[in-house]
Amino acid sequence: MQPLVLRTVAETAAWAESIRRSGRRLALVPTMGFLHEGHLSLMREGLRRADVVASSIFVNPTQFGPTEDLSRYPRDMEGDLSKCGSAGVEAVFAPLPAEVYPPGYQTYVDVEQVSQGLCGARRPGHFRGVATVVTKLLCIFRPHLALFGEKDYQQLQVIRALERDLNLGVEIVGMPTVREPDGLAMSSRNAYLSKEDRQRALALSRGLSAAQSLCRNGTREAPALVGAVRRELEAAGLREDYVELVDASSLTPLSVVTPGQPARLLVAAFVGTTRLIDNQPIGG
Ligand SMILES: Nc1ncnc2c1ncn2[C@@H]1O[C@H](COP(=O)(O)OP(=O)(O)OP(=O)(O)O)[C@@H](O)[C@H]1O
Ligand SMILES: CC(C)(CO)[C@@H](O)C(=O)[O-]
């Protein structure tokens, strides 16, 4: 069944309120649309954990830098609505930017430490935009839980921090990265890739797997693990944005993987002009 399409904040808040008042648990899956199996896995898990799942489809302008791909971000509202329907999503909030940021809008959410490195350092203002829109979505829907993918690992930590710091009372659920059969992390931006670049993009997941194997065989120092990822990027001719070994929750850099301290290896790289990210837990 096609989901109910909500265009305004007022009707969305009223719809969500009616779900909560009926005693049903509400799950929210925020997205920017052009949906793939990664998004659908969040929706299906939402339905396992709650009675009703809602989603949002909104290409949020405040999280894009001035030279980034806001205007050409892939869109397919028709296709997305039918995928949402098949995944059991009951309602989709699909507002225009002016509904979310009306004239006079002036309030932003800045999550400090965990936004600083990695994508936060390479995309100034990005996490301020993400934190702001996610806070707004959580305030509009007031869901019992909200689901996000580990593919955007730093984003997930930013959202966990804002939920905790602002006492929003929403359970934040992180879900594993869904991959193509050859290992490429699913991402709406994969649609930008030519056939050759699609092959070259495999260097990200291949590099992370190489580092994981090294770690399993006893190599625990950051330079060696990071180096394993870099070698794959270089061999495929990709331009590194960053490769870093970090503590899995604070995201502070680590020089070594230590048993008992969960660590994560994160990579961002340009495949031609397309910037892709990926990450994996390491050691532990
Ligand atoms: N491969 C994936 N597996 C699991 N979750 C995912 C995956 N890709 C995206 N998500 C999650 O879906 C939610 C919406 O993400 P978004 O709409 O930005 O999709 P995306 O594919 O990450 O897009 P982009 O290519 O712009 O990064 C986020 O919580 C994101 O982490
Ligand atoms: C969480 C999010 C929907 C906020 O715009 C976006 O950053 C995304 O799709 O990952």
Ligand code: BAL
């Ligand atoms: N999935 C993260 C959204 C972004 O790159 O803007």
